[in-house]
Amino acid sequence: MRTPEWVPPFLLGLGCVVAAEMAFGLLLYAADGFIRAVTLVLTFELAALAVGVASRPSGEEVSRLWRWMVATGTLLIAGVAAFTWSVAGQLPDEVASRGITLTLFAVLPMYGFGLVFAGLRREVRGEDGRRRSGRMRSIGAPALAGATLGVPTLGFVLLPRVTPVSVYLFSLLCLSSAAQIERSRRARVEAEWEAVPSIEEFAPDP
Secondary structure: OOOOOOHHHHHHHHHHHHHHHHHHHHHHHHOOOHHHHHHHHHHHHHHHHHHHHHOOOOOOOOOOHHHHHHHHHHHHHHHHHHHHHHHHOOOOOOHHHHHHHHHHHHHHHHHHHHHHHHHOOOOOEOOOOOEOOOOOOOOHHHHHHHHHHHHHHHHHHHOOOOOHHHHHHHHHHHHHHHHHHHHHHHHHHHHHHHHOOOHHHHOOOO
16 A cells, blocks of 8 residues: 655655754743743744755755754753753753753754655755656645644643653654654655656657
8 A cells, every 4th residue: 555645745844843942941041031931942943944955965965864863862962961851850950051951852853854854855856966857745734644743642632641751652653653654655666667668769760
């Protein structure tokens, strides 16, 4: 059964917002001044997401695998930090330590998701840069739909039942599932492309 093409960006949007909202919960819990903390976390999260999107190499010859690996690594780091926080019982109050926790919980995961979002293509291109035949898919709408679902998923389903480290593992599950589906989609389109005979096979012999 073929997986719909909107599923990878949907899962990425879901996992991205769940991780972002989890960072809000952890950092606002420890920070003094709600509005100031909201401003700080939002600023750094959006900036990191933008930097991740802008970091996409323009060349088609660059492998996309490293983006998924970086995103996976950032969620693993955030998960380990969340586990450490749950064992310690509270986040440190020093300014330097708050900067580190902001980086681990908010900046790194958003940067990783930004890299992956930037690597998603509306179409599949070959090594020569040419677009493979087939219908172009939508990315923005499914990603926003996944993000919209991610907010109540964390607030009403995950947080009352699981620990913060499990929330980051949920985001990691969304990321890995999107990676598997995206790889299968690319392989399928390339196989269909290669199965089409080239024009030379139809050309008459000179």
